[in-house]
Amino acid sequence: MFIDWIKFIILGIVQGITEILPISSSGHLVLFQYLFDLKQPGLAFEMFTNMASLIAMVVLFYKDIWHLIKQTFMFLLKKDQSAKKDFEYVLKLAIAVIPIGILGFILKDWVGSIKSLWFVGLALMLTGTLLLLIYRSRNQTETHDEVTYKDALTIGLTQAVAIFPGVSRSGSTIIGGLTQKLSLKSLLKFSFLCYIIVSIPASLLSIYDLTQVTESIDLIGYGLAFITTLLVTYITGYYVMKRLQIKHLLYFGIYCLTVGLVAVLSFILI
Template sequence: MTDFITLLKYAFLGLVQGVTEPIPVSSSAHVIIVQKLFGLEIEGLSFEVLVNFASLLAILLIYKNDLIQLIKHGFLYVTGRDEQYKKDFHFILYLVIATIPAGLIGFLFNDWIGETLKGLVTIAIALFLTGIALWLIRNLRGRKNEAGLRLKDAIIIGLAQTVALIPGVSRSGATIVAGMGLGLKQSTALKFSFFLYIPISIGGMILEGSNLLHDPDLGTLALPYALAFVISLVASYFSMKWFMGIMERGQLKYFSWYCFLLSAFILLFML
C-alpha cells in the first residue's frame, strides 16, 4: 500500500506538470527537478507521458469548439471544394506537416533522449536559451492570422518543436517563439502551438502505452499515478486559461526572467 508521503509527492508532481505544461517554462524540466528534490526515481517516460496526456485532455476541453469547427470545415472543403473552408483545410494540412519532424525524431530517439538528456546541466542550459528566445520576441506583435499561414511557417514551427524534445526546452515556448518570429499574431501562434501538441501527445501515449501497462511498479503506484493524472488535468486547464490572458497582454518577458532564475538556481544549488 502506498504511504501518504508518496501520494503527496506524486500529487505535487501532477500539479507541477499541469501548471507548467501550457506555459513556456518546460514542464519536463520542472518534473525532473521535483523528482530530484523529492528523491524519486521514476524509470522511463511512462509517468511523464501519462501526465502529459492529462494536460492534453485539458487543452482539448478548452479548444473543443475550435477543433470541431476545424474538422467540420476541413471535411466540407475536401468533399465540396468550397473556398470559404480552404483556410481551415490548410490549417489542418500545416499541422500535419509541422508534426512530422518531432514525430519522426521522437519515434527514432525517444528512449535515448529520455535516458541521456535528463542531466541538470543540460536542463539549466536549455532553460537559459529558452529565456533568451522569449526575451527576443517579447515585444513582437505579428499581423498574420490563420489565413496567413504558409508551408514554410509550418516547417519552421515543426522544427522548433523538434528542438523542444530536449528536456529544459519548452515545447510551447519553442513553437510560440517560432510562430511569433514568423509574424503570426499572438493568438494564432498560441492556437497553432497547442493544436500541434495534440498529435505529439497522442503519439507519445501510443509509444509509451504498452510500457506503462507492463510497468512492474504499476500495482503499487496505480493510485499515485491516478492522483497525479487528475491533478495534472485540472491544473493544466486553469493554467492554460491564465496563459491565454498573459499572451493577450503581451507579458512573455516574465517567463523569460523565470527561466533565467531557474537556470541559475539549478547551477548554483543542485549540482
C-alpha cells in the first residue's frame, strides 16, 4: 500500500510539472506507465489531477480572472468604454479555445485510444523539433505585447493539436504565439488563461463521464496525488511566469527530442 501511495505522489509531481512546462503532461504520464511500470490509474485519477492543476492555475491568476470578469460585465451592462480593451481580450481568449474545444469534442474517444508508446514518442519528437525551430528563428528584437485577433487565432489553431498525447499544450501555444512575434510574457499569461478556460468544461465533462464507469478509488492515494499536483502546478506556474526565457526553449526542445527518441526505440526493441 505504501508503494502505491508513492506511485500516486510521483504521478502527481509529473502532472504538476509537465502540465506547465512545454513537454506534455499526457505524454509523460504514458511514458511513466510504460517505461517505469507505473500503471496509470483510470478516469477518476485523471479527473483528480486535472482538477488540481486547474485550481492551482486559478489561484495563481485569480486577480487577472476577476479583473477580466468585472471589466466584461462593466462593458456589456454599463457600456463602460474604458473596459472595452479587457472585453476584447476575453473575446480573443474565446477565439483561441474554440478550435481545441471543437476538435477535442469530435476526436475525444479516438484520442483516448492512441495512448501508445510509439505515438507519444513521435509526438514528443515533433514538439521538440518545433521548439528548436522556433528557438533558432526567433527574432527577439521584434515583439509586441498586446495580443491581436490574429495572434489569438494562430494560438488557437496550434493549441488544437495538443489534444494528441505527447503534444504539449503549453508548447503548442508558445510555438503559435512566437511565430506571431508576441512577447513571451504576454504569451505565457494568455496561454495559461486559455488553459483555465479549456479545463473548466473538460473537468465538468470528466465528472459526468465518471458517473458512467465503475472504478475503485484509493482515497488516501488520490488525495496525495491531488495535493501534490496542486502544489507542484502552482510552484511550477509561478516560476515559469517569473523565469522562463526564450533561451530555455533550446533545453526543452532537446529534452523532448531525446525522451521521444528513447520512447520510440523502446517500443521497437521491447
